[in-house]
Amino acid sequence: MKNIVIAIDGFSSCGKSTMAKALARNIGYLYFDSGAMYRAVALYCMQNNMIQEGNIDIKALRSKISEIEITFQADPETKNSITFLNGVNVEHEIRSLEVSRFVSQVAAIDFVRTEMVDRQREMGKAKGIVMDGRDIGTTVFPQAEMKVFVTASAEVRAQRRYDELTARGDKANFQEILENVLQRDHIDQTREVSPLKKADDALLLDNSHMTREEQMVWLIEEFNKLTKEC
Ligand code: DC
Numbered sequence: 001m002k003n004i005v006i007a008i009d010g011f012s013s014c015g016k017s018t019m020a021k022a023l024a025r026n027i028g029y030l031y032f033d034s035g036a037m038y039r040a041v042a043l044y045c046m047q048n049n050m051i052q053e054g055n056i057d058i059k060a061l062r063s064k065i066s067e068i069e070i071t072f073q074a075d076p077e078t079k080n081s082i083t084f085l086n087g088v089n090v091e092h093e094i095r096s097l098e099v100s101r102f103v104s105q106v107a108a109i110d111f112v113r114t115e116m117v118d119r120q121r122e123m124g125k126a127k128g129i130v131m132d133g134r135d136i137g138t139t140v141f142p143q144a145e146m147k148v149f150v151t152a153s154a155e156v157r158a159q160r161r162y163d164e165l166t167a168r169g170d171k172a173n174f175q176e177i178l179e180n181v182l183q184r185d186h187i188d189q190t191r192e193v194s195p196l197k198k199a200d201d202a203l204l205l206d207n208s209h210m211t212r213e214e215q216m217v218w219l220i221e222e223f224n225k226l227t228k229e230c
Contacts, residue, residue: 001227003029003128005143007136009196010150012184013157015207015215019150020132021080022212023219032072032123034133034140036083037116038107039094040070044085045106046098056105065115097165097172100180104187107134113193135194137202146226147202148219154181156208 006029008020017033024031041061044050048064050057071084082091093099106112113135120140124131131140137147152160158178165172188196198204203222207215 003126004145004227005124005127005141006130006146006148006223007141007144007199007202008130008132008148008150009134009137009198009202010132010148010205011152011157011181011196012188013161013181014150014152015160015212016132016150018212019207019215019219020130022216023223024130025079026216026220027223028128030123030129031081032120032129032131033081033083034116034120034131034136035103036072036081036091036094037070037119038112039099039103040083040085040090041065041068041112041116042099042103042106043090043094044068046102051102056102056109058109061106061109062111065111070119096170097176097180100184104184104191108187108191108193110193117194134188134196137199138197139194142199146223147199148205148222149198149202150205150207152206152208154178154185157181 006023008016010016017035020033021031023029045056045061048060050060069086072081073084074080075082082089083094084090117140120131120136123129124141133140137144137149155178158174158181161177161181162172162174165177205215205218
């Protein structure tokens with residue numbers, strides 16, 4: 001069976017990463033979290049005083065972007081992907097609400113996107129990958145053999161993010177999270193470079209009322225259908 005590229009795009013906090021990870025594990029593919037790369041760049045800006053009064057120092061970031069090393073390694077125990085920023089494990093930090101507040105601004109910068117998209121294409125060269133994000137099916141891999149666009153209501157997504165944060169012991173406020181979800185949706189959909197939108201040939205998956213198991217059955221069915229055709 002031929003290896004393919006699977007692009008999973010959609011709104012923030014709709015369970016894309018969990019779903020993409022589980023799918024990759026099930027079919028023996030590599031998983032790449034493109035959002036983690038933008039989060040790592042946002043964290044880099046925060047650590048290097050590149051954010052003043054809520055705004056990114058574009059000039060400073062431009063001069064450093066090619067030197068920011070972002071790599072992934074599998075956790076030896078859980079096999080989950082861990083993000084490293086210049087050699088340091090930042091998997092936990094990049095998921096904080098502080099990073100979530102800045103990441104859409106960072107992801108809207110043209111040279112940041114160009115750099116990340118180049119790196120993502122490199123990761124997908126060998127095929128046999130599942131990559132999730134916002135522009136994977138439209139910009140990074142427009143030729144991907146399988147594209148899925150995931151959505152769920154903003155309230156359902158905010159609740160999931162709230163549960164995720166509280167489960168790991170972080171403080172969380174539902175209203176604040178809902179506002180962050182809505183704000184990120186707006187920035188992601190209206191930015192000039194690679195706005196979030198469903199590719200014409202992507203399969204639509206609204207998982208507001210689906211269990212993870214139902215989702216997986218659906219995905220595997222679609223994957224089997226497509227790989228039979230390849
Ligand atoms: O999926 P996530 O919430 O970890 O993504 C973090 C941010 O990065 C989010 O604001 C959207 C942005 N992003 C993007 O613009 N393009 C991608 N391919 C992935 C994420």
